Amino acid sequence: MSSVLKVTEAKKKFAGIVALEDVSIDIGQGERVGLIGPNGAGKTTFFNCMLGVLRMDGGTVELEGRDVTRLPVYERARLGIGRTFQRIELFPESSVRDHLLVAERVRRRTGRLWKDLLGLGRPTAEELQRADEVLELLGLSHLGDQPIERLSLGQCRLVEVGRALMTEPKVLLLDEPSSGLDRAETAALALTLKEVQAEQGFSILLVDHDVELVADFTTRSYVLDFGRMILEGPTRDVLASPEVRAAYLGNLEPTP
Amino acid sequence: MVMAAGIGTDIFRAFLQGAPPGGVYALIALGFVLTYKTSGVFNLAFGAQAYVSAAMYFKCRTVWGWPILPSFIVSVLILAPALGLLLERLIFRYLRTASAVAKLVVTIGLSVAIPNLFDIILNFKAIAGRTPEGIVSNGANVFYDPFGVYQFSRNELVTMGIAVVATLGLLALFRFSAIGLQMRAVVESPRMTELNGVAADRVSAFAWGLSSLFAGLAGVLIAPRFNTLAAADFFYLVVVAIAAAAIGRLVSLPWALVGGLGLGVLTALINTFLPRWSDSQTWLKPLQDNLAPAVPFVVLFITLVFVPSLRRAKEQGDPLSDVDPPARTLGAVVRDRRATVITSLIGFGVLAVIALVVFTRADQRWLFLITQAAVLGTIFLSITLITGLAGQISLCQGAFAAIGAFTVFQMVSRWGTSVIVAALAGAVIAAVVGAVLSLPIRKLGGVWTAIATLAFAYFFDAVIVKLPFAGGGQASLITGTNVPRPVIGPFDFKDDRAFLVLCVIVFAVIGVLVVQLRAGTFGRMWVASRGSEVGAESIGISPAKLRLVAFALSAFVAALGGALMAMLQKNVNYGTNFSPFVALFWVVLVVTLSSRTVQGAAMAAASFSLFDAILLKGAIFAWLFRGADRIPGFLPISPKWVFVLFGLGAVQYARHPEGILEYSKRRQAARALERRERKLAKEPAVIEAPAPTPTEEPVP
Ligand SMILES: Nc1ncnc2c1ncn2[C@@H]1O[C@H](COP(=O)(O)OP(=O)(O)O)[C@@H](O)[C@H]1O
Numbered sequence: 001m002s003s004v005l006k007v008t009e010a011k012k013k014f015a016g017i018v019a020l021e022d023v024s025i026d027i028g029q030g031e032r033v034g035l036i037g038p039n040g041a042g043k044t045t046f047f048n049c050m051l052g053v054l055r056m057d058g059g060t061v062e063l064e065g066r067d068v069t070r071l072p073v074y075e076r077a078r079l080g081i082g083r084t085f086q087r088i089e090l091f092p093e094s095s096v097r098d099h100l101l102v103a104e105r106v107r108r109r110t111g112r113l114w115k116d117l118l119g120l121g122r123p124t125a126e127e128l129q130r131a132d133e134v135l136e137l138l139g140l141s142h143l144g145d146q147p148i149e150r151l152s153l154g155q156c157r158l159v160e161v162g163r164a165l166m167t168e169p170k171v172l173l174l175d176e177p178s179s180g181l182d183r184a185e186t187a188a189l190a191l192t193l194k195e196v197q198a199e200q201g202f203s204i205l206l207v208d209h210d211v212e213l214v215a216d217f218t219t220r221s222y223v224l225d226f227g228r229m230i231l232e233g234p235t236r237d238v239l240a241s242p243e244v245r246a247a248y249l250g251n252l253e254p255t256p
Numbered sequence: 257m258v259m260a261a262g263i264g265t266d267i268f269r270a271f272l273q274g275a276p277p278g279g280v281y282a283l284i285a286l287g288f289v290l291t292y293k294t295s296g297v298f299n300l301a302f303g304a305q306a307y308v309s310a311a312m313y314f315k316c317r318t319v320w321g322w323p324i325l326p327s328f329i330v331s332v333l334i335l336a337p338a339l340g341l342l343l344e345r346l347i348f349r350y351l352r353t354a355s356a357v358a359k360l361v362v363t364i365g366l367s368v369a370i371p372n373l374f375d376i377i378l379n380f381k382a383i384a385g386r387t388p389e390g391i392v393s394n395g396a397n398v399f400y401d402p403f404g405v406y407q408f409s410r411n412e413l414v415t416m417g418i419a420v421v422a423t424l425g426l427l428a429l430f431r432f433s434a435i436g437l438q439m440r441a442v443v444e445s446p447r448m449t450e451l452n453g454v455a456a457d458r459v460s461a462f463a464w465g466l467s468s469l470f471a472g473l474a475g476v477l478i479a480p481r482f483n484t485l486a487a488a489d490f491f492y493l494v495v496v497a498i499a500a501a502a503i504g505r506l507v508s509l510p511w512a513l514v515g516g517l518g519l520g521v522l523t524a525l526i527n528t529f530l531p532r533w534s535d536s537q538t539w540l541k542p543l544q545d546n547l548a549p550a551v552p553f554v555v556l557f558i559t560l561v562f563v564p565s566l567r568r569a570k571e572q573g574d575p576l577s578d579v580d581p582p583a584r585t586l587g588a589v590v591r592d593r594r595a596t597v598i599t600s601l602i603g604f605g606v607l608a609v610i611a612l613v614v615f616t617r618a619d620q621r622w623l624f625l626i627t628q629a630a631v632l633g634t635i636f637l638s639i640t641l642i643t644g645l646a647g648q649i650s651l652c653q654g655a656f657a658a659i660g661a662f663t664v665f666q667m668v669s670r671w672g673t674s675v676i677v678a679a680l681a682g683a684v685i686a687a688v689v690g691a692v693l694s695l696p697i698r699k700l701g702g703v704w705t706a707i708a709t710l711a712f713a714y715f716f717d718a719v720i721v722k723l724p725f726a727g728g729g730q731a732s733l734i735t736g737t738n739v740p741r742p743v744i745g746p747f748d749f750k751d752d753r754a755f756l757v758l759c760v761i762v763f764a765v766i767g768v769l770v771v772q773l774r775a776g777t778f779g780r781m782w783v784a785s786r787g788s789e790v791g792a793e794s795i796g797i798s799p800a801k802l803r804l805v806a807f808a809l810s811a812f813v814a815a816l817g818g819a820l821m822a823m824l825q826k827n828v829n830y831g832t833n834f835s836p837f838v839a840l841f842w843v844v845l846v847v848t849l850s851s852r853t854v855q856g857a858a859m860a861a862a863s864f865s866l867f868d869a870i871l872l873k874g875a876i877f878a879w880l881f882r883g884a885d886r887i888p889g890f891l892p893i894s895p896k897w898v899f900v901l902f903g904l905g906a907v908q909y910a911r912h913p914e915g916i917l918e919y920s921k922r923r924q925a926a927r928a929l930e931r932r933e934r935k936l937a938k939e940p941a942v943i944e945a946p947a948p949t950p951t952e953e954p955v956p
């Protein structure tokens with residue numbers, strides 16, 4: 001299985017706090033990988049480093065064997081790292097459909113200033129069709145024209161997923177997609193993601209607190225604690241390991 | 257060697273010479289940092305507050321003939337803190353959760369409104385060539401020379417003394433008083449203190465009063481250095497203070513002090529040495545007089561660009577942003593097609609009637625005002641582009657417009673180029689300047705873009721305008737900046753009506769292009785990026801490119817408008833038309849009405865040009881009552897009301913960044929939609945539980 005996203009010895013400090021210490025990860029093609037760890041472990045920071053929102057103090061990020069450590073966020077995004085945010089980063093003035101349309105236009109790279117000035121910059125029929133397909137897939141069709149303001153948090157998360165899917169990512173980083181969703185919504189989201197993934201064949205790195213979701217969705221998992229990767233292996237084994245139960249799951253599932 | 261000793265003495269002298277103005281800069285910088293850190297307000301109105309005290313002092317001393325002490329007490333010790341408290345209580349307390357950019361815009365509005373309101377209330381008129389004489393008798397004429405190298409005037413000594421006392425007082429307050437301790441805690445870590453339940457309102461009110469006192473002190477102390485009391489000069493002062501404060505990264509009071517003193521000394525050093533170098537280096541000559549006043553702006557710009565911690569300091573602009581719930585964001589535009597068509601038909605109808613009246617009835621003065629409105633509208637469309645669409649606050653649109661005007665003047669007077677060609681050349685030059693300017697500031701967060709462009713505007717004002725090949729330097733002072741009207745084929749635009757048509761066409765064409773752009777790829781990428789920059793980046797949008805295109809286009813349009821303005825007036829008139837303080841009011845106007853729409857730009861231009869003539873001078877009453885002799889007695893009202901009204905209007909930007917026009921339109925549309933939904937569903941429209949607001953910052 002060839003590697004899609006590979007991070008080697010990522011380091012990150014914030015004013016003295018060590019947020020990431022030599023964190024490495026390797027995600028193969030079409031794989032679904034989990035990343036768990038308690039609050040403040042550095043998971044979001046790790047995501048930010050992978051996408052380039054934060055500059056790492058050391059280490060490298062490779063996408064399909066290509067070193068992207070020095071590239072800005074938007075170039076990494078174009079090369080195939082898609083992402084959703086723990087703290088929603090939608091465009092408050094756009095409708096749901098507009099989110100997908102602008103992502104589609106950027107992916108196609110057909111936008112030109114002169115076209116805009118001549119009035120040729122509006123969404124094409126093809127783009128509209130693809131946006132509607134993805135909306136359909138995520139069960140958001142009835143909300144296409146709604147402003148973000150009117151959506152529930154769960155729906156916002158779906159829009160973020162949809163926006164990321166429009167970029168046809170090679171690897172999709174999901175930062176706590178289930179927070180704000182109820183059980184049924186979470187299950188539906190997992191099902192949808194599996195379907196789309198089976199169709200398009202990208203990889204997924206999932207950060208989530210919902211143990212059931214991680215157990216059900218991923219085959220392999222990493223455990224991050226205080227900025228250090230303490231464990232890696234098949235999700236089943238990882239979740240069953242005493243370290244994880246003690247440090248992280250202990251309070252969630254008290255052992256009898 | 258004599259030479260070496262001479263240089264040593266010169267440096268020492270420059271230090272002494274730079275200390276008094278440096279002390280004043282330091283005072284303002286201290287006050288500035290104080291409000292910034294305690295309430296997250298980047299207070300550009302600080303200069304206006306300084307102006308109020310200075311003008312009050314002038315009024316007391318010169319007009320009313322009061323002695324020094326009561327004048328000082330009234331204007332500095334009473335009026336200044338009262339003004340600060342008032343601003344905090346009436347405005348900024350309610351803006352705590354607004355974004356840093358929104359607060360900045362509010363203070364820009366205030367810096368236009370406050371001086372004019374003061375002038376109106378107290379019926380204050382500056383006397384040309386006179387300023388208050390300092391706070392000691394005979395301050396400018398008695399000298400002391402403690403070191404035998406530089407003669408301090410008594411004013412300068414007092415200035416330094418007060419700066420020292422005020423600083424020590426501030427230190428003591430921080431150290432020894434309860435409120436001071438709380439304030440220090442807030443300054444050091446606003447989030448922590450807020451969480452610990454320190455009475456934020458009290459601390460912030462106190463900080464506003466205190467910093468306003470500093471502003472007042474600085475205003476009264478610096479006033480003798482000016483020629484005539486003018487609000488614009490005091491605004492300049494606050495930009496200098498920001499430079500001083502930026503050296504301390506806007507967080508450190510001691511460094512702000514050092515920064516203020518440092519700027520004073522650096523300016524004095526340049527004043528000492530540059531004339532000497534320029535004796536041998538002739539190319540320095542034209543720069544000599546202009547470089548010293550530009551020092552703060554250069555320092556500010558360089559600090560912004562090269563101090564990395566300032567660069568991405570978005571959350572710093574709003575220290576409490578994580579504590580309070582984020583401000584309400586704007587919804588997407590929900591529009592009813594039919595209503596839109598009807599309103600635009602009505603709009604065009606009204607326009608047609610106006611056009612008819614103008615063409616058949618207007619005399620020369622009205623033609624001029626209306627043409628001016630069309631030209632300003634074009635310039636304002638550049639603000640629509642940069643602020644409304646791209647979401648950046650640019651305060652250097654005046655400089656861009658001036659580039660267009662100066663290029664026409666230079667090319668026509670030097671080479672006899674066709675006016676139209678020259679105007680296009682000017683627009684292209686401005687576009688290049690805009691693009692280049694956007695590069696170093698591409699990573700600056702919202703507030704800092706505004707400040708960097710302001711620094712550029714003042715640099716342009718101090719240096720570029722005075723260069724012979726740009727603003728015309730000496731030559732333009734003597735012979736004026738003559739700009740002819742264009743001739744295109746059979747059309748000679750010397751005729752005012754023909755020129756009006758040309759200007760309206762230019763406005764309309766650019767307006768259409770702006771609308772196209774808004775609906776196109778760039779328009780939609782701008783909407784995305786101003787909603788969430790990181791969200792936009794995560795789908796492959798390059799923010800630097802967006803910014804570059806926005807600046808280039810906006811500069812192009814502004815320069816085109818500037819060129820038209822020069823043709824209209826047959827003269828560049830930089831000071832009246834394009835200086836930074838004037839351009840500040842443009843932004844206020846456009847942003848208050850609606851920065852998102854072409855209509856907003858048109859309304860803003862009409863307000864700027866016609867408000868005074870139609871409303872304040874009573875033309876509308878004359879028309880209603882059919883006779884100029886029936887204008888009611890209370891007219892004409894002071895034209896300064898325009899500045900007060902729109903300046904205060906900018907306060908609503910914090911709540912409705914889309915502008916008054918757009919807001920009311922949206923509210924109507926939303927109501928209509930609600931009614932329809934209710935009718936359809938026969939029960940209240942189903943709206944999902946509202947999501948926590950998704951973005952960090954509401955759109956600037
Ligand atoms: N921008 C930042 N500045 C300073 N500290 C930060 C920043 N972002 C995260 N941290 C710190 O880094 C640590 C890891 O945070 P985060 O990555 O958000 O954890 P997680 O997502 O696993 O809950 C925390 O201690 C957090 O306080």
Ligand SMILES: [Mg+2]
Pocket residue numbers: 043044045086
């Ligand atoms: Mg997290």
